[in-house]
Amino acid sequence: MSKTHLGHRARKRFGQNFLHDQNIIEQIVDVINPQHGENLVEIGPGLAALTEPVADRTDHLNVIEIDRDLADRLESHPFLREKLTVTRGDAMKIDFNEFVNPEQPMRVFGNLPYNISTPLIFHLLQYTDRIKDMHFMLQKEVVDRLAAEPGSKTYGRISVAVQQACRVTAVVNVPPGAFNPPPKVESAVVRLEPYSESPTPVKDRQQLHALCLQAFNQRRKTIRNNLKGLLNEAQLNQLGIDPGARPETLSVADYCAMANYLTDQKNPHE
Known part of the structure:
Protein backbone atom coordinates (compact mmCIF):
# COMPACT_ATOMS: atom_id res chain seq x y z
CA MET A 1 0.00 0.00 0.00
CA TYR A 195 -13.69 3.63 34.59
CA SER A 196 -17.31 2.52 34.62
CA GLU A 197 -17.07 3.27 38.35
CA SER A 198 -14.12 5.39 39.42
CA PRO A 199 -12.24 4.29 42.55
CA THR A 200 -12.31 8.02 43.46
CA PRO A 201 -15.84 9.21 42.57
CA VAL A 202 -16.38 12.92 42.07
CA LYS A 203 -19.76 14.70 42.01
CA ASP A 204 -18.74 17.46 39.60
CA ARG A 205 -15.66 17.06 37.40
CA GLN A 206 -15.61 20.75 36.48
CA GLN A 207 -15.32 21.55 40.18
CA LEU A 208 -12.41 19.10 40.47
CA HIS A 209 -10.64 20.64 37.45
CA ALA A 210 -11.12 24.20 38.78
CA LEU A 211 -9.86 23.17 42.22
CA CYS A 212 -6.73 21.52 40.74
CA LEU A 213 -6.02 24.54 38.57
CA GLN A 214 -5.93 26.71 41.70
CA ALA A 215 -4.14 24.13 43.88
CA PHE A 216 -1.26 23.56 41.44
CA ASN A 217 -0.96 27.19 40.37
CA GLN A 218 2.02 27.72 42.71
CA ARG A 219 3.55 24.36 43.47
CA ARG A 220 5.97 25.64 46.10
CA LYS A 221 3.26 27.08 48.29
CA THR A 222 1.19 25.10 50.76
CA ILE A 223 -2.30 23.89 49.96
CA ARG A 224 -3.59 26.33 52.62
CA ASN A 225 -2.12 29.29 50.70
CA ASN A 226 -3.10 28.06 47.24
CA LEU A 227 -6.71 27.39 48.21
CA LYS A 228 -7.26 30.68 50.08
CA GLY A 229 -10.79 31.81 49.49
CA LEU A 230 -11.94 28.27 48.64
CA LEU A 231 -11.16 26.19 51.75
CA ASN A 232 -9.90 27.36 55.13
CA GLU A 233 -7.62 25.55 57.55
CA ALA A 234 -10.48 24.16 59.63
CA GLN A 235 -12.21 22.74 56.55
CA LEU A 236 -8.96 21.13 55.32
CA ASN A 237 -8.42 19.56 58.76
CA GLN A 238 -12.02 18.33 58.74
CA LEU A 239 -11.29 16.56 55.43
CA GLY A 240 -8.15 14.96 56.90
CA ILE A 241 -5.83 17.11 54.75
CA ASP A 242 -2.72 18.74 56.22
CA PRO A 243 -3.03 22.49 55.48
CA GLY A 244 0.78 22.71 55.37
CA ALA A 245 1.10 20.05 52.64
CA ARG A 246 2.38 20.94 49.19
CA PRO A 247 -0.08 20.35 46.32
CA GLU A 248 1.94 17.54 44.67
CA THR A 249 1.89 15.44 47.87
CA LEU A 250 -1.91 15.05 47.97
CA SER A 251 -3.59 12.01 46.41
CA VAL A 252 -6.30 11.91 43.74
CA ALA A 253 -8.70 10.85 46.55
CA ASP A 254 -7.73 13.98 48.55
CA TYR A 255 -8.54 16.24 45.60
CA CYS A 256 -11.85 14.44 45.02
CA ALA A 257 -12.75 14.81 48.72
CA MET A 258 -12.09 18.58 48.53
CA ALA A 259 -14.03 18.93 45.24
CA ASN A 260 -17.00 16.95 46.63
CA TYR A 261 -17.01 19.10 49.79
CA LEU A 262 -17.13 22.27 47.66
CA THR A 263 -19.92 20.82 45.51
CA ASP A 264 -21.94 19.98 48.66
CA GLN A 265 -21.40 23.54 49.98
CA LYS A 266 -22.92 24.90 46.76
CA ASN A 267 -25.83 22.41 46.73
CA PRO A 268 -26.53 21.81 50.42
CA HIS A 269 -29.92 20.14 49.86
CA GLU A 270 -28.85 17.49 47.39
Missing part, protein backbone atom coordinates in the same frame (compact mmCIF):
# COMPACT_ATOMS: atom_id res chain seq x y z
CA SER A 2 1.53 3.30 -1.00
CA LYS A 3 2.45 5.69 1.80
CA THR A 4 1.54 9.24 0.89
CA HIS A 5 4.15 11.61 2.32
CA LEU A 6 4.86 12.85 -1.18
CA GLY A 7 4.10 16.45 -1.81
CA HIS A 8 2.78 17.33 1.66
CA ARG A 9 4.95 19.50 3.85
CA ALA A 10 4.50 19.31 7.60
CA ARG A 11 2.77 22.45 8.84
CA LYS A 12 4.15 24.04 11.96
CA ARG A 13 0.88 25.73 12.88
CA PHE A 14 -0.82 22.32 13.14
CA GLY A 15 2.14 20.82 15.00
CA GLN A 16 2.53 18.15 12.30
CA ASN A 17 5.16 15.42 12.64
CA PHE A 18 4.45 12.42 10.44
CA LEU A 19 5.07 8.88 11.63
CA HIS A 20 6.96 6.73 9.12
CA ASP A 21 8.69 3.88 11.02
CA GLN A 22 6.81 0.72 9.96
CA ASN A 23 7.87 -1.33 13.02
CA ILE A 24 6.62 1.35 15.42
CA ILE A 25 3.41 1.75 13.40
CA GLU A 26 2.71 -2.01 13.62
CA GLN A 27 3.40 -1.99 17.36
CA ILE A 28 0.95 0.87 17.89
CA VAL A 29 -1.78 -0.76 15.77
CA ASP A 30 -1.27 -4.05 17.67
CA VAL A 31 -1.70 -2.17 20.95
CA ILE A 32 -4.92 -0.52 19.69
CA ASN A 33 -6.03 -3.93 18.32
CA PRO A 34 -8.93 -2.63 16.20
CA GLN A 35 -11.73 -5.10 15.40
CA HIS A 36 -14.48 -5.21 12.76
CA GLY A 37 -17.65 -3.45 13.84
CA GLU A 38 -16.00 -1.22 16.44
CA ASN A 39 -16.72 2.51 16.68
CA LEU A 40 -13.24 3.86 15.91
CA VAL A 41 -12.46 7.59 15.89
CA GLU A 42 -9.02 8.84 14.83
CA ILE A 43 -7.92 12.38 15.65
CA GLY A 44 -5.49 13.92 13.14
CA PRO A 45 -4.92 11.07 10.65
CA GLY A 46 -2.42 13.23 8.73
CA LEU A 47 -0.79 11.13 6.01
CA ALA A 48 -2.68 8.00 7.15
CA ALA A 49 0.32 6.23 8.74
CA LEU A 50 -1.99 4.72 11.39
CA THR A 51 -5.20 5.06 9.38
CA GLU A 52 -4.15 2.61 6.63
CA PRO A 53 -3.13 -0.32 8.89
CA VAL A 54 -6.15 0.25 11.17
CA ALA A 55 -8.46 0.31 8.12
CA ASP A 56 -6.86 -2.96 6.96
CA ARG A 57 -8.17 -4.60 10.13
CA THR A 58 -11.62 -3.04 10.25
CA ASP A 59 -14.54 -2.03 8.05
CA HIS A 60 -15.15 1.62 8.99
CA LEU A 61 -13.32 4.49 10.64
CA ASN A 62 -14.28 8.06 11.60
CA VAL A 63 -11.41 10.51 11.19
CA ILE A 64 -11.12 14.16 12.29
CA GLU A 65 -8.72 16.30 10.23
CA ILE A 66 -8.16 20.07 10.52
CA ASP A 67 -5.85 20.37 7.47
CA ARG A 68 -7.99 20.82 4.33
CA ASP A 69 -5.36 19.38 1.96
CA LEU A 70 -5.04 16.24 4.05
CA ALA A 71 -8.83 15.89 4.38
CA ASP A 72 -9.14 16.15 0.57
CA ARG A 73 -6.41 13.54 0.15
CA LEU A 74 -8.15 11.11 2.56
CA GLU A 75 -11.51 11.53 0.79
CA SER A 76 -9.94 10.68 -2.57
CA HIS A 77 -7.56 7.98 -1.27
CA PRO A 78 -7.81 4.89 -3.54
CA PHE A 79 -7.87 2.38 -0.64
CA LEU A 80 -9.34 4.35 2.24
CA ARG A 81 -12.17 6.46 0.87
CA GLU A 82 -14.68 3.55 1.01
CA LYS A 83 -13.95 2.97 4.69
CA LEU A 84 -13.60 6.51 6.05
CA THR A 85 -16.02 9.15 7.23
CA VAL A 86 -13.94 12.36 7.28
CA THR A 87 -14.96 15.15 9.67
CA ARG A 88 -13.20 18.39 8.86
CA GLY A 89 -12.43 20.58 11.81
CA ASP A 90 -10.63 21.17 15.07
CA ALA A 91 -10.96 18.23 17.47
CA MET A 92 -10.92 20.73 20.37
CA LYS A 93 -14.20 22.21 19.13
CA ILE A 94 -15.91 19.03 18.00
CA ASP A 95 -18.83 17.54 19.93
CA PHE A 96 -17.82 13.89 20.15
CA ASN A 97 -21.47 12.98 20.78
CA GLU A 98 -21.82 13.01 16.98
CA PHE A 99 -19.79 9.77 16.89
CA VAL A 100 -21.81 8.02 19.60
CA ASN A 101 -23.30 4.65 18.74
CA PRO A 102 -25.45 3.14 21.52
CA GLU A 103 -24.28 -0.38 20.59
CA GLN A 104 -20.56 0.42 20.45
CA PRO A 105 -18.68 2.83 22.74
CA MET A 106 -16.07 4.98 21.01
CA ARG A 107 -12.46 3.88 20.71
CA VAL A 108 -10.48 7.08 20.17
CA PHE A 109 -6.87 7.20 18.97
CA GLY A 110 -4.37 9.51 17.32
CA ASN A 111 -0.91 10.96 17.03
CA LEU A 112 -1.80 14.20 18.81
CA PRO A 113 -0.12 17.51 17.97
CA TYR A 114 1.92 18.27 21.07
CA ASN A 115 0.70 21.86 21.29
CA ILE A 116 -2.91 20.79 21.94
CA SER A 117 -2.56 17.44 23.69
CA THR A 118 -3.39 18.59 27.24
CA PRO A 119 -6.47 20.73 26.42
CA LEU A 120 -7.71 18.02 24.03
CA ILE A 121 -7.51 15.36 26.75
CA PHE A 122 -9.48 17.66 29.09
CA HIS A 123 -12.06 18.09 26.27
CA LEU A 124 -12.39 14.31 25.86
CA LEU A 125 -12.90 13.75 29.61
CA GLN A 126 -16.42 15.15 29.08
CA TYR A 127 -17.29 12.05 27.04
CA THR A 128 -15.71 9.26 29.09
CA ASP A 129 -19.05 7.52 29.76
CA ARG A 130 -19.31 6.97 25.96
CA ILE A 131 -15.66 5.97 25.41
CA LYS A 132 -14.25 2.46 25.78
CA ASP A 133 -10.59 3.49 25.51
CA MET A 134 -8.21 6.07 24.08
CA HIS A 135 -4.71 5.52 22.64
CA PHE A 136 -2.65 8.64 22.06
CA MET A 137 0.86 9.30 20.89
CA LEU A 138 2.14 12.15 23.03
CA GLN A 139 5.34 13.77 24.16
CA LYS A 140 6.85 11.30 26.64
CA GLU A 141 6.88 13.96 29.34
CA VAL A 142 3.08 14.37 28.93
CA VAL A 143 2.62 10.59 29.29
CA ASP A 144 4.81 10.75 32.42
CA ARG A 145 2.56 13.50 33.80
CA LEU A 146 -0.60 11.51 33.06
CA ALA A 147 0.76 8.47 34.93
CA ALA A 148 2.60 10.34 37.74
CA GLU A 149 2.19 9.33 41.37
CA PRO A 150 1.71 11.86 44.19
CA GLY A 151 5.03 13.16 45.50
CA SER A 152 6.74 13.19 42.10
CA LYS A 153 7.80 16.36 40.26
CA THR A 154 5.65 15.48 37.25
CA TYR A 155 2.42 14.99 39.29
CA GLY A 156 -0.01 17.84 38.65
CA ARG A 157 -3.53 18.83 37.70
CA ILE A 158 -3.70 16.66 34.56
CA SER A 159 -2.50 13.64 36.59
CA VAL A 160 -5.40 14.13 39.03
CA ALA A 161 -8.02 14.86 36.35
CA VAL A 162 -7.12 11.88 34.15
CA GLN A 163 -6.47 9.36 36.95
CA GLN A 164 -9.83 10.22 38.54
CA ALA A 165 -11.56 9.28 35.27
CA CYS A 166 -9.33 6.64 33.64
CA ARG A 167 -6.86 3.82 34.16
CA VAL A 168 -3.58 5.09 32.66
CA THR A 169 -0.99 2.78 31.04
CA ALA A 170 2.10 3.78 29.05
CA VAL A 171 2.29 1.19 26.25
CA VAL A 172 4.96 2.05 23.62
CA ASN A 173 8.00 4.35 23.62
CA VAL A 174 8.65 6.06 20.28
CA PRO A 175 12.05 7.56 19.34
CA PRO A 176 12.25 10.91 17.45
CA GLY A 177 13.63 9.12 14.35
CA ALA A 178 10.24 7.42 13.83
CA PHE A 179 8.86 10.78 12.62
CA ASN A 180 9.40 13.08 9.71
CA PRO A 181 10.48 15.73 10.59
CA PRO A 182 11.96 14.24 13.79
CA PRO A 183 10.70 16.18 16.84
CA LYS A 184 13.22 17.33 19.45
CA VAL A 185 11.54 15.20 22.13
CA GLU A 186 10.88 11.56 22.97
CA SER A 187 7.32 10.33 22.40
CA ALA A 188 5.20 7.56 23.88
CA VAL A 189 1.79 5.99 23.40
CA VAL A 190 -0.56 6.00 26.37
CA ARG A 191 -3.73 3.95 26.89
CA LEU A 192 -6.55 5.65 28.82
CA GLU A 193 -9.43 3.39 29.86
CA PRO A 194 -12.38 5.25 31.39
Whole structure:
Protein backbone atom coordinates (compact mmCIF):
# COMPACT_ATOMS: atom_id res chain seq x y z
CA MET A 1 0.00 0.00 0.00
CA SER A 2 1.53 3.30 -1.00
CA LYS A 3 2.45 5.69 1.80
CA THR A 4 1.54 9.24 0.89
CA HIS A 5 4.15 11.61 2.32
CA LEU A 6 4.86 12.85 -1.18
CA GLY A 7 4.10 16.45 -1.81
CA HIS A 8 2.78 17.33 1.66
CA ARG A 9 4.95 19.50 3.85
CA ALA A 10 4.50 19.31 7.60
CA ARG A 11 2.77 22.45 8.84
CA LYS A 12 4.15 24.04 11.96
CA ARG A 13 0.88 25.73 12.88
CA PHE A 14 -0.82 22.32 13.14
CA GLY A 15 2.14 20.82 15.00
CA GLN A 16 2.53 18.15 12.30
CA ASN A 17 5.16 15.42 12.64
CA PHE A 18 4.45 12.42 10.44
CA LEU A 19 5.07 8.88 11.63
CA HIS A 20 6.96 6.73 9.12
CA ASP A 21 8.69 3.88 11.02
CA GLN A 22 6.81 0.72 9.96
CA ASN A 23 7.87 -1.33 13.02
CA ILE A 24 6.62 1.35 15.42
CA ILE A 25 3.41 1.75 13.40
CA GLU A 26 2.71 -2.01 13.62
CA GLN A 27 3.40 -1.99 17.36
CA ILE A 28 0.95 0.87 17.89
CA VAL A 29 -1.78 -0.76 15.77
CA ASP A 30 -1.27 -4.05 17.67
CA VAL A 31 -1.70 -2.17 20.95
CA ILE A 32 -4.92 -0.52 19.69
CA ASN A 33 -6.03 -3.93 18.32
CA PRO A 34 -8.93 -2.63 16.20
CA GLN A 35 -11.73 -5.10 15.40
CA HIS A 36 -14.48 -5.21 12.76
CA GLY A 37 -17.65 -3.45 13.84
CA GLU A 38 -16.00 -1.22 16.44
CA ASN A 39 -16.72 2.51 16.68
CA LEU A 40 -13.24 3.86 15.91
CA VAL A 41 -12.46 7.59 15.89
CA GLU A 42 -9.02 8.84 14.83
CA ILE A 43 -7.92 12.38 15.65
CA GLY A 44 -5.49 13.92 13.14
CA PRO A 45 -4.92 11.07 10.65
CA GLY A 46 -2.42 13.23 8.73
CA LEU A 47 -0.79 11.13 6.01
CA ALA A 48 -2.68 8.00 7.15
CA ALA A 49 0.32 6.23 8.74
CA LEU A 50 -1.99 4.72 11.39
CA THR A 51 -5.20 5.06 9.38
CA GLU A 52 -4.15 2.61 6.63
CA PRO A 53 -3.13 -0.32 8.89
CA VAL A 54 -6.15 0.25 11.17
CA ALA A 55 -8.46 0.31 8.12
CA ASP A 56 -6.86 -2.96 6.96
CA ARG A 57 -8.17 -4.60 10.13
CA THR A 58 -11.62 -3.04 10.25
CA ASP A 59 -14.54 -2.03 8.05
CA HIS A 60 -15.15 1.62 8.99
CA LEU A 61 -13.32 4.49 10.64
CA ASN A 62 -14.28 8.06 11.60
CA VAL A 63 -11.41 10.51 11.19
CA ILE A 64 -11.12 14.16 12.29
CA GLU A 65 -8.72 16.30 10.23
CA ILE A 66 -8.16 20.07 10.52
CA ASP A 67 -5.85 20.37 7.47
CA ARG A 68 -7.99 20.82 4.33
CA ASP A 69 -5.36 19.38 1.96
CA LEU A 70 -5.04 16.24 4.05
CA ALA A 71 -8.83 15.89 4.38
CA ASP A 72 -9.14 16.15 0.57
CA ARG A 73 -6.41 13.54 0.15
CA LEU A 74 -8.15 11.11 2.56
CA GLU A 75 -11.51 11.53 0.79
CA SER A 76 -9.94 10.68 -2.57
CA HIS A 77 -7.56 7.98 -1.27
CA PRO A 78 -7.81 4.89 -3.54
CA PHE A 79 -7.87 2.38 -0.64
CA LEU A 80 -9.34 4.35 2.24
CA ARG A 81 -12.17 6.46 0.87
CA GLU A 82 -14.68 3.55 1.01
CA LYS A 83 -13.95 2.97 4.69
CA LEU A 84 -13.60 6.51 6.05
CA THR A 85 -16.02 9.15 7.23
CA VAL A 86 -13.94 12.36 7.28
CA THR A 87 -14.96 15.15 9.67
CA ARG A 88 -13.20 18.39 8.86
CA GLY A 89 -12.43 20.58 11.81
CA ASP A 90 -10.63 21.17 15.07
CA ALA A 91 -10.96 18.23 17.47
CA MET A 92 -10.92 20.73 20.37
CA LYS A 93 -14.20 22.21 19.13
CA ILE A 94 -15.91 19.03 18.00
CA ASP A 95 -18.83 17.54 19.93
CA PHE A 96 -17.82 13.89 20.15
CA ASN A 97 -21.47 12.98 20.78
CA GLU A 98 -21.82 13.01 16.98
CA PHE A 99 -19.79 9.77 16.89
CA VAL A 100 -21.81 8.02 19.60
CA ASN A 101 -23.30 4.65 18.74
CA PRO A 102 -25.45 3.14 21.52
CA GLU A 103 -24.28 -0.38 20.59
CA GLN A 104 -20.56 0.42 20.45
CA PRO A 105 -18.68 2.83 22.74
CA MET A 106 -16.07 4.98 21.01
CA ARG A 107 -12.46 3.88 20.71
CA VAL A 108 -10.48 7.08 20.17
CA PHE A 109 -6.87 7.20 18.97
CA GLY A 110 -4.37 9.51 17.32
CA ASN A 111 -0.91 10.96 17.03
CA LEU A 112 -1.80 14.20 18.81
CA PRO A 113 -0.12 17.51 17.97
CA TYR A 114 1.92 18.27 21.07
CA ASN A 115 0.70 21.86 21.29
CA ILE A 116 -2.91 20.79 21.94
CA SER A 117 -2.56 17.44 23.69
CA THR A 118 -3.39 18.59 27.24
CA PRO A 119 -6.47 20.73 26.42
CA LEU A 120 -7.71 18.02 24.03
CA ILE A 121 -7.51 15.36 26.75
CA PHE A 122 -9.48 17.66 29.09
CA HIS A 123 -12.06 18.09 26.27
CA LEU A 124 -12.39 14.31 25.86
CA LEU A 125 -12.90 13.75 29.61
CA GLN A 126 -16.42 15.15 29.08
CA TYR A 127 -17.29 12.05 27.04
CA THR A 128 -15.71 9.26 29.09
CA ASP A 129 -19.05 7.52 29.76
CA ARG A 130 -19.31 6.97 25.96
CA ILE A 131 -15.66 5.97 25.41
CA LYS A 132 -14.25 2.46 25.78
CA ASP A 133 -10.59 3.49 25.51
CA MET A 134 -8.21 6.07 24.08
CA HIS A 135 -4.71 5.52 22.64
CA PHE A 136 -2.65 8.64 22.06
CA MET A 137 0.86 9.30 20.89
CA LEU A 138 2.14 12.15 23.03
CA GLN A 139 5.34 13.77 24.16
CA LYS A 140 6.85 11.30 26.64
CA GLU A 141 6.88 13.96 29.34
CA VAL A 142 3.08 14.37 28.93
CA VAL A 143 2.62 10.59 29.29
CA ASP A 144 4.81 10.75 32.42
CA ARG A 145 2.56 13.50 33.80
CA LEU A 146 -0.60 11.51 33.06
CA ALA A 147 0.76 8.47 34.93
CA ALA A 148 2.60 10.34 37.74
CA GLU A 149 2.19 9.33 41.37
CA PRO A 150 1.71 11.86 44.19
CA GLY A 151 5.03 13.16 45.50
CA SER A 152 6.74 13.19 42.10
CA LYS A 153 7.80 16.36 40.26
CA THR A 154 5.65 15.48 37.25
CA TYR A 155 2.42 14.99 39.29
CA GLY A 156 -0.01 17.84 38.65
CA ARG A 157 -3.53 18.83 37.70
CA ILE A 158 -3.70 16.66 34.56
CA SER A 159 -2.50 13.64 36.59
CA VAL A 160 -5.40 14.13 39.03
CA ALA A 161 -8.02 14.86 36.35
CA VAL A 162 -7.12 11.88 34.15
CA GLN A 163 -6.47 9.36 36.95
CA GLN A 164 -9.83 10.22 38.54
CA ALA A 165 -11.56 9.28 35.27
CA CYS A 166 -9.33 6.64 33.64
CA ARG A 167 -6.86 3.82 34.16
CA VAL A 168 -3.58 5.09 32.66
CA THR A 169 -0.99 2.78 31.04
CA ALA A 170 2.10 3.78 29.05
CA VAL A 171 2.29 1.19 26.25
CA VAL A 172 4.96 2.05 23.62
CA ASN A 173 8.00 4.35 23.62
CA VAL A 174 8.65 6.06 20.28
CA PRO A 175 12.05 7.56 19.34
CA PRO A 176 12.25 10.91 17.45
CA GLY A 177 13.63 9.12 14.35
CA ALA A 178 10.24 7.42 13.83
CA PHE A 179 8.86 10.78 12.62
CA ASN A 180 9.40 13.08 9.71
CA PRO A 181 10.48 15.73 10.59
CA PRO A 182 11.96 14.24 13.79
CA PRO A 183 10.70 16.18 16.84
CA LYS A 184 13.22 17.33 19.45
CA VAL A 185 11.54 15.20 22.13
CA GLU A 186 10.88 11.56 22.97
CA SER A 187 7.32 10.33 22.40
CA ALA A 188 5.20 7.56 23.88
CA VAL A 189 1.79 5.99 23.40
CA VAL A 190 -0.56 6.00 26.37
CA ARG A 191 -3.73 3.95 26.89
CA LEU A 192 -6.55 5.65 28.82
CA GLU A 193 -9.43 3.39 29.86
CA PRO A 194 -12.38 5.25 31.39
CA TYR A 195 -13.69 3.63 34.59
CA SER A 196 -17.31 2.52 34.62
CA GLU A 197 -17.07 3.27 38.35
CA SER A 198 -14.12 5.39 39.42
CA PRO A 199 -12.24 4.29 42.55
CA THR A 200 -12.31 8.02 43.46
CA PRO A 201 -15.84 9.21 42.57
CA VAL A 202 -16.38 12.92 42.07
CA LYS A 203 -19.76 14.70 42.01
CA ASP A 204 -18.74 17.46 39.60
CA ARG A 205 -15.66 17.06 37.40
CA GLN A 206 -15.61 20.75 36.48
CA GLN A 207 -15.32 21.55 40.18
CA LEU A 208 -12.41 19.10 40.47
CA HIS A 209 -10.64 20.64 37.45
CA ALA A 210 -11.12 24.20 38.78
CA LEU A 211 -9.86 23.17 42.22
CA CYS A 212 -6.73 21.52 40.74
CA LEU A 213 -6.02 24.54 38.57
CA GLN A 214 -5.93 26.71 41.70
CA ALA A 215 -4.14 24.13 43.88
CA PHE A 216 -1.26 23.56 41.44
CA ASN A 217 -0.96 27.19 40.37
CA GLN A 218 2.02 27.72 42.71
CA ARG A 219 3.55 24.36 43.47
CA ARG A 220 5.97 25.64 46.10
CA LYS A 221 3.26 27.08 48.29
CA THR A 222 1.19 25.10 50.76
CA ILE A 223 -2.30 23.89 49.96
CA ARG A 224 -3.59 26.33 52.62
CA ASN A 225 -2.12 29.29 50.70
CA ASN A 226 -3.10 28.06 47.24
CA LEU A 227 -6.71 27.39 48.21
CA LYS A 228 -7.26 30.68 50.08
CA GLY A 229 -10.79 31.81 49.49
CA LEU A 230 -11.94 28.27 48.64
CA LEU A 231 -11.16 26.19 51.75
CA ASN A 232 -9.90 27.36 55.13
CA GLU A 233 -7.62 25.55 57.55
CA ALA A 234 -10.48 24.16 59.63
CA GLN A 235 -12.21 22.74 56.55
CA LEU A 236 -8.96 21.13 55.32
CA ASN A 237 -8.42 19.56 58.76
CA GLN A 238 -12.02 18.33 58.74
CA LEU A 239 -11.29 16.56 55.43
CA GLY A 240 -8.15 14.96 56.90
CA ILE A 241 -5.83 17.11 54.75
CA ASP A 242 -2.72 18.74 56.22
CA PRO A 243 -3.03 22.49 55.48
CA GLY A 244 0.78 22.71 55.37
CA ALA A 245 1.10 20.05 52.64
CA ARG A 246 2.38 20.94 49.19
CA PRO A 247 -0.08 20.35 46.32
CA GLU A 248 1.94 17.54 44.67
CA THR A 249 1.89 15.44 47.87
CA LEU A 250 -1.91 15.05 47.97
CA SER A 251 -3.59 12.01 46.41
CA VAL A 252 -6.30 11.91 43.74
CA ALA A 253 -8.70 10.85 46.55
CA ASP A 254 -7.73 13.98 48.55
CA TYR A 255 -8.54 16.24 45.60
CA CYS A 256 -11.85 14.44 45.02
CA ALA A 257 -12.75 14.81 48.72
CA MET A 258 -12.09 18.58 48.53
CA ALA A 259 -14.03 18.93 45.24
CA ASN A 260 -17.00 16.95 46.63
CA TYR A 261 -17.01 19.10 49.79
CA LEU A 262 -17.13 22.27 47.66
CA THR A 263 -19.92 20.82 45.51
CA ASP A 264 -21.94 19.98 48.66
CA GLN A 265 -21.40 23.54 49.98
CA LYS A 266 -22.92 24.90 46.76
CA ASN A 267 -25.83 22.41 46.73
CA PRO A 268 -26.53 21.81 50.42
CA HIS A 269 -29.92 20.14 49.86
CA GLU A 270 -28.85 17.49 47.39
